[in-house]
Amino acid sequence: xxxxxxxxxxxxxxxxxxxxxxxxxxxxxxxxxxxxxxxxxxxxxxxxxxxxxxxxxxxxxxxxxxxxxxxxxxxxxxxxxxxxxxxxxxxxxxxxxxxxxxxxxxxxxxxxxxxxxxxxxxxxxxxxxxxxxxxxxxxxxxxxxxxxxxxxxxxxxxxxxxxxxxxxxxxxxxxxxxxxxxxxxxxxxxxxxxxxxxxxxxxxxxxxxxx
Amino acid sequence: xxxxxxxxxxxxxxxxxxxxxxxxxxxxxxxxxxxxxxxxxxxxxxxxxxxxxxxxxxxxxxxxxxxxxxxxxxxxxxxxxxxxxxxxxxxxxxxxxxxxxxxxxxxxxxxxxxxxxxxxxxxxxxxxxxxxxxxxxxxxxxxxxxxxxxxxxxxxxxxxxxxxxxxxxxxxxxxxxxxxxxxxxxxxxxxxxxxxxxxxxxxxxxxxxxx
Amino acid sequence: xxxxxxxxxxxxxxxxxxxxxxxxxxxxxxxxxxxxxxxxxxxxxxxxxxxxxxxxxxxxxxxxxxxxxxxxxxxxxxxxxxxxxxxxxxxxxxxxxxxxxxxxxxxxxxxxxxxxxxxxxxxxxxxxxxxxxxxxxxxxxxxxxxxxxxxxxxxxxxxxxxxxxxxxxxxxxxxxxxxxxxxxxxxxxxxxxxxxxxxxxxxxxxxxxxx
Numbered sequence: 001x002x003x004x005x006x007x008x009x010x011x012x013x014x015x016x017x018x019x020x021x022x023x024x025x026x027x028x029x030x031x032x033x034x035x036x037x038x039x040x041x042x043x044x045x046x047x048x049x050x051x052x053x054x055x056x057x058x059x060x061x062x063x064x065x066x067x068x069x070x071x072x073x074x075x076x077x078x079x080x081x082x083x084x085x086x087x088x089x090x091x092x093x094x095x096x097x098x099x100x101x102x103x104x105x106x107x108x109x110x111x112x113x114x115x116x117x118x119x120x121x122x123x124x125x126x127x128x129x130x131x132x133x134x135x136x137x138x139x140x141x142x143x144x145x146x147x148x149x150x151x152x153x154x155x156x157x158x159x160x161x162x163x164x165x166x167x168x169x170x171x172x173x174x175x176x177x178x179x180x181x182x183x184x185x186x187x188x189x190x191x192x193x194x195x196x197x198x199x200x201x202x203x204x205x206x207x208x209x210x211x
Numbered sequence: 212x213x214x215x216x217x218x219x220x221x222x223x224x225x226x227x228x229x230x231x232x233x234x235x236x237x238x239x240x241x242x243x244x245x246x247x248x249x250x251x252x253x254x255x256x257x258x259x260x261x262x263x264x265x266x267x268x269x270x271x272x273x274x275x276x277x278x279x280x281x282x283x284x285x286x287x288x289x290x291x292x293x294x295x296x297x298x299x300x301x302x303x304x305x306x307x308x309x310x311x312x313x314x315x316x317x318x319x320x321x322x323x324x325x326x327x328x329x330x331x332x333x334x335x336x337x338x339x340x341x342x343x344x345x346x347x348x349x350x351x352x353x354x355x356x357x358x359x360x361x362x363x364x365x366x367x368x369x370x371x372x373x374x375x376x377x378x379x380x381x382x383x384x385x386x387x388x389x390x391x392x393x394x395x396x397x398x399x400x401x402x403x404x405x406x407x408x409x410x411x412x413x414x415x416x417x418x419x420x421x422x
Numbered sequence: 423x424x425x426x427x428x429x430x431x432x433x434x435x436x437x438x439x440x441x442x443x444x445x446x447x448x449x450x451x452x453x454x455x456x457x458x459x460x461x462x463x464x465x466x467x468x469x470x471x472x473x474x475x476x477x478x479x480x481x482x483x484x485x486x487x488x489x490x491x492x493x494x495x496x497x498x499x500x501x502x503x504x505x506x507x508x509x510x511x512x513x514x515x516x517x518x519x520x521x522x523x524x525x526x527x528x529x530x531x532x533x534x535x536x537x538x539x540x541x542x543x544x545x546x547x548x549x550x551x552x553x554x555x556x557x558x559x560x561x562x563x564x565x566x567x568x569x570x571x572x573x574x575x576x577x578x579x580x581x582x583x584x585x586x587x588x589x590x591x592x593x594x595x596x597x598x599x600x601x602x603x604x605x606x607x608x609x610x611x612x613x614x615x616x617x618x619x620x621x622x623x624x625x626x627x628x629x630x631x632x633x
Contacts (some may be wrong), residue, residue, distance in 0.1 A: 020620070023566070029617035031573055032566025046473070051257070051267050056473050059539050079621070117270050131347075136553075138562040140349040144234070144243025151242055195240035198231070199290070262468070262478050328481050342558075351560040355445070355454025362453055409446035409455045410501070 004099070009067055011096020014089050015041040016071035019133045021082065026137050030072065036136050038068040044128035048104055048121050052111040090189070097126040098181035101153040102174050105160050119157030126153035126181070148188035151195065156181035215310070220278055222307020225300050226252040227282035230344045232293065237348050241283065247347050249279045255339035259315055259332045263322040301400070308337040309392035312364040313385050316371050330368030337364035337392070359399035362406065367392035426521070431489055433518020436511050437463040438493035441555045443504065448559050452494065458558050460490045466550035470526055470543045474533040512611070519548040520603035523575040524596050527582050541579030548575035548603070570610035573617065578603035 019040030023033035042058040049056045058064040075082060082089075104125025108118040127143055127150035134141040143149045159180040163173035188194070230251030234244035253275050257267040269275040286293060293300075315336025319329040338354055338361035345352040354360045370391040374384035399405070441462030445455035464480040471478045480486040497504060504511075526547025530540040549565055549572035556563040565571045581602040585595035610616070 024620035025622045026562060026567075027619045027622065028566045029568075029619050031617050032563070033620045035566060035572070050261055050472055051270065053264070053266065053475070055475065059473065059535060062536075062538055065538065065542075075620070113270060114273075116273055116276065120276075135346060135349075135557060136563065136566070138349065138557075138560065140237060141243070141347065144239045144246065144347070145237075146240075150246075195242050197238045197240050198235035198244045198286070200236045200238065261472055262481065264475070264477065324481060325484075327484050327487065331487075346557060346560075349560065351448060352454070352558065355450045355457060355558070356448075357451075361457070406451035406453050408449045408451050409442070409497070411447045411449065 007095060007099045008103070009063065010092050011099050012041045012064055012067045013071050013074075014092030014096045015129055016068040017075065017082070017089055018093065018130070020072055020075045022133060022137050022139075024075065028137075030076075033075075034068060034072050036133055037071055038065070039136060040129045040133040041068055042129065043132035044100065044125045044130075045104065047128050047132075048107065048125050051124075052108060052113070052121065054107070054111065057107075091186075094182045094185040095178075097149070097153055097185065098156065098178040101126040101156045101181050102160065102178050105157050105177070106174075115161055119154065119161070122157040122160070123150055123153040126150070126156075145197070147194055148184060152181045152184040152188070155184055218306060218310045219314070220274065221303050222310050223252045223275055223278045224282050224285075225303030225307045226340055227279040228286065228293070228300055229304060229341070231283055231286045233344060233348050233350075235286065239348075241287075244286075245279060245283050247344055248282055249276070250347060251340045251344040252279055253340065254343035255311065255336045255341075256315065258339050258343075259318065259336050262335075263319060263324070263332065265318070265322065302397075305393045305396040306389075308360070308364055308396065309367065309389040312337040312367045312392050313371065313389050316368050316388070317385075326372055330365065330372070333368040333371070334361055334364040337361070337367075356408070358405055359395060363392045363395040363399070366395050429517060429521045430525070431485065432514050433521050434463045434486055434489045435493050435496075436514030436518045437551055438490040439497065439504070439511055440515060440552070442494055442497045444555060444559050444561075446497065450559075452498075455497075456490060456494050458555055459493055460487070461558060462551045462555040463490055464551065465554035466522065466547045466552075467526065469550050469554075470529065470547050473546075474530060474535070474543065476529070476533065479529075513608075516604045516607040517600075519571070519575055519607065520578065520600040523548040523578045523603050524582065524600050527579050527599070528596075537583055541576065541583070544579040544582070545572055545575040548572070548578075567619070569616055570606060574603045574606040574610070577606050 016037035019037035020033045023036040028036065042056070042064050046056045046058065101122040103122075105118045105122035107125075108121035113121070130143050130149070131141045134143075156177045160173055160177035163176050168176065227248035230248035231244045234247040239247065253267070253269040257269065260267045312333040314333075316329045316333035318336075319332035324332070341354050341360070342352045345354075367388045371384055371388035374387050379387065438459035441459035442455045445458040450458065464478070464486050468478040468480065523544040525544075527540045527544035529547075530543035535543070552565050552571070553563045556565075578599045582595055582599035585598050590598065
């Protein structure tokens, strides 16, 4: 359990940092930045837990509040170094969504839902926090427009089930699914792979009229 | 049950199309468009189910995910025809909110709530999905500014209770309530009827000072 | 109970007025203004109740719907006087968040959660409604940028526990906590005290590069 906890905390820290940074760009006060950091870190898991009808996970351990506080202190003290640490945070973040995805899938399994619900719950756990963050700072959610992000979580959920079907042990399944999420996330950013954007319908309609 | 299911699917399809089109206007990627379409279709019912403390309906049947997928494929393939089908989608949408309203009222009755809660749950089921859609694409929710939309759901909820009080059978009540929603929606758009807008208070205050 | 109810209704009225005014500034129609007023008044308590897994409080008494309706009628009829009553509404609002905070803390205690969860639930009850309001009208939430607002709720929650630890009676604890919230809120506005804003990281990074 201890190793999992450390990864969980690292992921939470990276998520909180990302929320606090974007809040800072909007000149939020300390409290606002803390809230945005916290929502980024725990928002996905909270939505999952509300839909699974279990107590939101962060209400059972004070650690998520504390880690978000540490992230805020970190940004306040080391602000000049935060940007230089971009690559480190990117890796932390990728490890975080990988773990969050696996945790989300397993919590949904434990609640007795079918496979496709579990995969969605894994994706929500990994990706919805960033969506809430963007709604709070009044921006169009980034995960709808940029990079492979939620898709990495979704793929990780399917890999989880592939491993189960293939008869792998629970630990091997967890590791394989998490590594898939990290690889997809890192490779898609490295090679600038992204999903195609939808063209505006009205624009297309305009073209249609010109034909 | 089968006829209800078909209407349910048609409504879901129309709602998903509306979300995907607005996501396309913001150049969301395919995944983002899918999520916005899905949230438009199931967001209202999900909020209702969370407040009634029952499992969100879409977690019990995979059909809503599949229909949203079909809506995305439809927009991708037939984009040039989507605008020409505007009137068709408008009718689908009106039928959808009518059915969603009736389903919402009845699910709330089944959960044991009083009349006024049931009417609100019907309205949330019919109208909140469009509200979430607009929050996701970072626009001021349309249903707060334009047309008779949520008011049609609200009226349908009251008609439902009028029919019950008048001693109509369940089926007659459902049909009358649904038809009321559709009529109010269609007629209000056709005759450009909308609720009066509130004037800005500050503006009024300015006028008051000039007096 | 009656005195508490009157304060509860006054707070709800003040919250609803604040939502309706901001909706008016965006030219929402009557229905939209009503919804924004209602969400401002009950949104915080609803989020709390969903996370505590109890029925949202406003679904058990029709009074919150009625009071929001009265607030809308008040704004429509007395719009020219609303701005002149700004100071009155500010006091109503401060009394409202104070009561909401105490109610939120106690509802969370009743649900069996530890102290730090209860303090957060009190803060959410007092402050999250205004956050939802700002998301609905598509603005960056004010409570993240201006004044001591949520911090007053947070402090009130801690004062509540200080009083319990000091052995005060329940009523003395409630009054002391509520008065703390009101004092902090009023004094911070009067003396223009606010939390420091976070500087944008990128801006700081720019400075770092120039060194």
